[in-house]
Amino acid sequence: MEPLLSLKSVSKSYDDLNILDDIDIDIESGYFYTLLGPSGCGKTTILKLIAGFEYPDSGEVIYQNKPIGNLPPNKRKVNTVFQDYALFPHLNVYDNIAFGLKLKNYQKPKLIKK
Known part of the structure; x- marks a missing residue:
């Protein structure tokens, strides 16, 4: 079976x-x-690479x-809640809240109700 998601030869540095x-x-x-490890080991960085909030220095993310390296975060079929409450800065409050529901094909009346 082919993997749904892969990271291939991914590297990332900050400074x-x-x-x-x-x-x-x-x-x-x-x-x-589960991504498990001590603080600072790269767990959140991996999730940010998958979500498109960060880009790898080398390697690729495959879905x-x-x-999907050139796909912006709002076009990826990924929902992630980070401890720092990352929002899409180019979306308003309603669109940020509705984002995940729209990916699940909820229609506007159901979005408003949710």
């Missing part, structure tokens, strides 16, 4: 600090996965066998 170094991850559909 001179190497956070991720040549990481390979395959995520298959139908399973639960359904297609690289």
Whole structure:
């Protein structure tokens, strides 16, 4: 079975600090996965790369066998809630709240109700 999501040879640094170094991850559909490790080990960085809030220095993020590195965050089929409450700065409050529901094809009357 092909993975639903993959990180291939992904590296990411901030200034001179190497956070991720040549990481390979395959995520298959139908399973639960956990990123576990101490503070500062790269868990949030991996999630930000998948969501498109950060871009890898090298390597690629692949969703359904297609690289998504050039896809903006609001076009990715990813919902993530970070501890720092990241919002899409180009969206208003309603659109930020409705974003995940729109990905699930909720229509406007149901969005307003939710």
